[in-house]
Amino acid sequence: MPRFAQLVMGPAGSGKSTYCSTMVQHCEASNRSVQVVNLDPAAEHFEYSVMADIRELIEVDDVMEDDTLRFGPNGGLIFCMEYFANNFGWLEECLGHVEDDYILFDCPGQIELYTHLPVMKQLVEQLQQWEFRVCGVFLVDSQFMVESFKFISGVMAALSAMVSLEIPQVNIMTKMDLLSKKAKKEIEKYLDPDMYSLIEDSSSALKSKKFQKLTEAICGLIDDYSMVRFLPFDRSDEECVNIVLQHIDFAIQYGEDLEFKEPKESVADNAPNFDEYFQDQVDEQDT
Ligand SMILES: Nc1nc2c(ncn2[C@@H]2O[C@H](COP(=O)(O)OP(=O)(O)OP(=O)(O)O)[C@@H](O)[C@H]2O)c(=O)[nH]1
Numbered sequence: 001m002p003r004f005a006q007l008v009m010g011p012a013g014s015g016k017s018t019y020c021s022t023m024v025q026h027c028e029a030s031n032r033s034v035q036v037v038n039l040d041p042a043a044e045h046f047e048y049s050v051m052a053d054i055r056e057l058i059e060v061d062d063v064m065e066d067d068t069l070r071f072g073p074n075g076g077l078i079f080c081m082e083y084f085a086n087n088f089g090w091l092e093e094c095l096g097h098v099e100d101d102y103i104l105f106d107c108p109g110q111i112e113l114y115t116h117l118p119v120m121k122q123l124v125e126q127l128q129q130w131e132f133r134v135c136g137v138f139l140v141d142s143q144f145m146v147e148s149f150k151f152i153s154g155v156m157a158a159l160s161a162m163v164s165l166e167i168p169q170v171n172i173m174t175k176m177d178l179l180s181k182k183a184k185k186e187i188e189k190y191l192d193p194d195m196y197s198l199i200e201d202s203s204s205a206l207k208s209k210k211f212q213k214l215t216e217a218i219c220g221l222i223d224d225y226s227m228v229r230f231l232p233f234d235r236s237d238e239e240c241v242n243i244v245l246q247h248i249d250f251a252i253q254y255g256e257d258l259e260f261k262e263p264k265e266s267v268a269d270n271a272p273n274f275d276e277y278f279q280d281q282v283d284e285q286d287t
């Protein structure tokens with residue numbers, strides 16, 4: 001039987017730890033067992049109970065205090081993650097060999113981990129060797145996405161992770177509950193973006209013709225291959241959380257090998273319908 005994992009990634013403060021605790025609560029409410037592993041050696045507090053915590057292996061503060069290493073916070077974190085990559089045996093011991101388990105890995109927020117450092121890729125390969133099906137979950141804060149410029153850089157960050165990790169990835173726009181009604185309408189166009197029109201929106205801000213052409217080429221490539229799409233994540237909306245979870249489950253085929261159970265009528269009636277959800281949002285926008 002396969003095992004299942006979500007690698008929860010994204011820039012600092014994008015809501016990774018909050019996403020993990022929301023998912024745990026959501027799954028508990030539907031009698032589903034999901035566990036969390038904290039992989040952030042600099043984490044100070046989180047609201048979920050952990051099955052494993054990287055700080056038991058190594059902590060950033062200890063690395064920074066070491067007189068021979070002399071690292072600052074960022075260098076210290078990279079050192080910790082490299083140390084972790086050389087000691088995957090620790091993780092193997094913590095995870096055990098439970099069939100069919102479902103684990104969320106709450107990762108650190110240093111963006112270089114997802115763009116060019118090999119640690120996350122090594123972790124993915126190791127998890128796959130332990131028979132995990134891994135889905136990347138890339139979080140971007142919706143607060144920063146209401147302008148096309150910031151959006152393009154968010155898309156590029158998500159794309160870097162996709163390209164370097166080579167696993168299915170679901171991109172998520174977090175903190176939707178904080179947006180005003182007007183901003184929510186504004187952000188709708190970023191969920192399934194038409195990059196060509198976004199670049200038109202922002203072309204007046206680009207002073208250099210050369211860079212404008214480069215940005216156009218990048219946007220064109222992303223658009224032509226429909227490479228990046230975002231799902232909205234509002235932690236206060238159960239249906240929204242469920243839709244995100246279903247997308248991820250689908251990507252790693254969770255549930256395919258489980259025994260088939262007759263759905264209860266009430267559950268089937270309440271089953272979320274993605275199209276309806278998005279249609280509701282469009283209707284809201286039209287009114
Ligand atoms: N209102 C609201 N606040 C959120 C949401 N997600 C995160 N936050 C807040 O945003 C801040 C950062 O959230 P975290 O979950 O710690 O973000 P993180 O990505 O784990 O941060 P790092 O681990 O430091 O990279 C906290 O103050 C959270 O309470 C959300 O969906 N809605």
Ligand SMILES: [Mg+2]
Pocket residue numbers: 016017018040043106
């Ligand atoms: Mg965190």
